[in-house]
Amino acid sequence: MRQKRFLIIFIGLLVHVLVISAAVDIKNLNIWPMPKDVSHGHGSLYLDNDFELKTDGSRYPDSSGILKDGFLRLIDLVKGTHVIEANFSHLDSSLLLKGIHIVVSSPSDELQHGIDESYKLYIPAAQGNPLYAHLEVQTVYGALHGLQTFSQVCHFNFTTRAIVVHQVPWTIVDQPRFSYRGLLIDTSRHYQPVAMIKKVIDSMSYAKLNVLHWHTVDSQSFPLEIPSYPKLWDGAYSVSERYTFADAADIVSYAQRRGINVLAEIDVPGHSLSWGIGYPALWPSTDCKEPLDVSNEFTFKVIDGVLSDFSKIFQYKFVHLGGDEVNTSCWELTPHVSQWLQNKHLNGSGAYQYFVLRAQEMALSHGYEIINWEETFINFGDKLSLKTVVQNWLVTGVAQKAVAAGLRCILSNQERWYLDNLDTTWQDFYINEPLTNITDPKQQALVLGGEVCMWGESIDASDIEQTIWPRTAAAAERLWTPYDKLPKDPAQVVGRLAHFRCLLNQRGVAAAPVVGFGRSAPLRPGSCYMQ
Template structure:
């Protein structure tokens, strides 16, 4: 069978959400398109084309011709996956022209993702400044297609002008707590491409395992779970190339000085790792040496530690080609350091009284040694990225232009969330960029209960891995969070009643956000269902943020049918994506607008109409 595409002239429909006057979000015909374009027009005509027979012409003199040709092949495959007949080769639409007008930058971080898409009765044109914009346009075109056997609808022609609101829209994937095979990483990249997410933050190693080959310290592979749980150089290069073909950056994280138990498996590095597997100060448990087992903290005071770790960082800075390198910098193990003479003798003097952790004298000693370590291990020629702890808690100054990733939210004592604290540092000239991964919104791995069998021992009483941010985050919760506009939740307030105030400062420093999928209870078997389609909700919230002046006023009745259609596409492409409602709801009313629901949001008492 042929494919129908909703593809001239119509009133301009702006992709804007509920305004202060209560005007509703403009509907997208037949619940197509996720994420929502910034601006679009639609009409009332149907046209058909065959993904096999249509001629796709690519004009990219200074673009990536090969990447676009491969994207055209994926476009055909994705269209066929929704049930179209590969034998049909005729249709109204005979031509798709993709034009890249500019010269691609060497650094994907500088690439322009904007594009325009226009359709007529016989053809489609996609125009972009850079290749990555054309890739986004082809994904949009694929979402304008439906199988002919579905009920007909009228929406063409289309005119779309689109670009992302945030330049950093990512997924943080942990492959250390449980090994994730390359095939699943590639599938995740396909899902990211479908939703226009553009950064894979690869948390490739941690205290639990070191699943990547090192040529500098070959015995680090002993810290992998098995010989079958190791990424080769070729595997890494395959992931990077696969991602680049889809306009996605791969930012690696090699976290130090904490989270480094796995480094103790190397004979050359073991002398610099304190408290491996916990038990500092005569204790018999990982707690309070570190937040979760196993432990391990680089002895940042040892002058030989930084050169040894720097050699490892230099190796991977060469292997991973992105301009950003994540250095970690979270959850330094103060108890471990305080109980380790190898650290305290250097910082405070052999035989001297050691200040209690958290006191000004302790913090001064920590900051001084940590500053020297951080400066020494930072790779040349890369923009460094860190978790918030290093600049908020540990007193270290990192270079202007560094990216600080937020993971905590509110602080009862300071009455400020972590994002605001970094903005405050910027007001004093720090010059940091910010990526939000607020654990109250963006941690998608939670909801499966505790994994630490502590029977009430440790922080949080009944297991900190069950309380707080590890609770399940609904798609509505992540969908209504905007890094620049939303008030932040209070992590330490288990009743959820504490909200910090609106952010103050230069909010343009906030370049985007990431959804995190930590690996304690995630493996290949449940990765898809934990990520999708909730990661798609994050994707629209970040790509289309300018369309929603008030993120809390987004209309779930409008969004959910579109998200369900997008889920249909994910399922057709082989993803094990979570379902949201009984199938009966696809053609019947499964919700109602209650008293107090904004009158301008018009979808609350209507039956959905699907593609």
């Protein structure tokens, strides 16, 4: 009966939202990213000192504790670093919010691409006792998003020393626009400590991003332990700048409990010089060390071993196989590889195709679908597995061509969504539209979303956070909020973005000021909200 009443309440509230949401002045709402539908009032409530979580364990038992942990993180976030000294003994009890009641429909806590991330959040005005906020979701990961939104409408009141929810009653009906909302980090060009990777994951959850693309290795270093081929991480910068296999599993688990998938990448056959430090046979020769030796069967045994080990911990349905910036001249200039090419009746470009397609077959055999950088599509798109996702980063118009060919696509165009381009402003990030020039609904559905890329040449643990934020937040709203709710002029969101940047600072994230270019320092003394 309780659940039925809860559903009836939400049906009524949904109608209410649909009627008045268009009239809501979103410029006065400090929520990021902006929800799909939102309405609010003008009252205030106080969070009870014993603010509690209520659930229906018969539907979602929370045996893994994901929901409970998410609730405890909510409490930490809304309290911040403040000491709560509120005395409610003389306060009307109808102004106390006793807790939040969460109903999760699906009993599963499996995190995977395309799961339902929607939520419906209702925070009542002062009425009745006890008073609870209500959160209705299909999956626990929708609940985590709803809790993040709840955290943004809570504020510490310096007069009462209590946590206050302003603008009640709130009714928020929300879901993401795109299923893939990613951030790439690069741990080859500079090593990132595990603690920093976890901080990045936390900050991603605040902006409702859901994919951490871990560019684990590259030419410069191979920091990740591969049990099947233990000498690969001899290519790390040092013995202390490494990730054990258990570290990687821990990062995946940490992200999953925050609703974030981890996409692992091995970039083959190029960007691979570091592989040969431990296994020199992977190099065409000691004078010509990349791409990986296409003529050597050992090369493909190692790749298969890496993917086999990946499948034990990286449970996301996709694996990234790179495939970009492959210079085949090394193959053609190395005698034994050149001879192999002749025997196979291949030139350099043909060998490139052979390598990529063979790596794809291996990934498929381990249960993965594949993401490749766009060069593979440009060079031999009609040969790629239909389970390929094309990541567009270089050439304008590739996304349109990929979806027209029936392949899925992710947008990461370098002129707008590469964070290492420090002169690219947050406004550029905000207006970058994944569906540009894609008008056919069937083709639009093939655009999974987008990803901003934090390439590591000029960042390490000292400056990664201020290079990522707040520009990534601008892209995060583009990927979450319905297109018709996004203003064409970024100036309309600058105050709200500044508020979110300050919120990140308050949560211990070193987000740079909104004013200026990527990771600029504050220009002068002043309020966080004015920088």
